[in-house]
Amino acid sequence: MPAADIEAGPEIARALLEEQHPDLARLPLVPVAEGWDNVVLRLGDDLAVRLPRRRVAAALIRHEQLALPAIAARVPVAVPAPVRVGTPTDRFPFPWSVVPWFAGGTVADAGMREDAGLAEALAAFLAALHVPDEAAPENPVRGVPLAARATAMTERLAALDDPRLDARWREALDAAPWSGPRLRLHGDLHPANLVQRDGRLTAVVDFGDTGGGDPATDVATAWLTFGPGARERFRAALAPDAATWTRARGWALCMAAAHVIDGGPTTAAIGRAALSQVLA
Structure with a gap:
């Protein structure tokens, strides 16, 4: 797995939520996956936070944010269209998303x-x-x-x-x-x-x-x-x-x-x- 370009764990996720989506910031936050490009943390029972861990993945998050609402409207199964969109900050200079959590x-x-x-x-x-x-x-x-x-x-x-x-x-x-x-x-x-x-x-x-x-x-x-x-x-x-x-x-x-x-x-x-x- 390529090395991460930036820390993308619970601490930064919590800070980003507190700053940009404070109504979600007190929900339980549990790491569940770390792939080549992104870290996924479960947020409460029904949501997840998706953070890019590499610079090249930031554009991929943006692609999802732009494309998934229209895709979700026409495909016959659920897709992770963002519930909330996170914007870059000085501490975390990449876009990020809050998406639905799919049980199963x-x-x-x-x-x-x-x-x-x-x-x-x-x-x-x-x-x-x-x-x-x-x-x-x-x-x-x-x-x-x-x-x-x-x-x-x-x-x-x-x-x-x-x-x-x-x-x-x-x-x-x-x-x-x-x-x-x-x-x-x-x-x-x-x-x-x-x-x-x-x-x-x-x-x-x-x-x-x-x-x-x-x-x-x-x-x-x-x-x-x-x-x-x-x-x-x-x-x-x-x-x-x-x-x-x-x-x-x-x-x-x-x-x-x-x-x-x-x-x-x-x-x-x-x-x-x-x-x-x-x-x-």
Whole structure:
């Protein structure tokens, strides 16, 4: 995990709340997650504070603040649209958010790889999310032409050292590129960012990589999240064209390789499972 650029723990969260949202400042505040980019602290029973821990993540928080209200209005499951927006200060010079807390667990932990209901629910989410959006921000590593990831993938494939993966990557590069409008994307749609409760998809979280471009970036969740049976249900419900499906498998390989090589325990496990699905 990259080193933090700034302290983003309970003390600073409490101080920011007292200064900017004092009506929330006395609620219990408990750290629950620290990722590459953000720290998440549960605030009371129903809220969470999301603080960037790295300078590069500050722009991602801002992307969420701008994009999520409109996304929340059209998708069929909950997303963490900010309840309150935090502004930079001298002590904490980045934007931050108070967002809803979603009860439940992640799909990654629930073992739902062959859940047909989840496959159809996630397809419905993507169908609603993927609308033309020329204002969606540029993301240099998501939504771009797959060939733009070739240099990074050369290094990753060399590290994985499996000719079958090399062949899958070449197939994806040979697929026709996306020629449609820039569509709004989630950008990081893996099972640790899917919240379930009692076996139902209840929320999709972590929109820091949201942007615009090729929908195959998100369709890659077919291999990151599902096994063969559920993947076919997902494909039937979403009905991507053949070239998008092939590019999506390439995106799944790209993301899975990064998870295996550079990820923590949870994302590395997701990556290993996805690589096996790419080869299935």
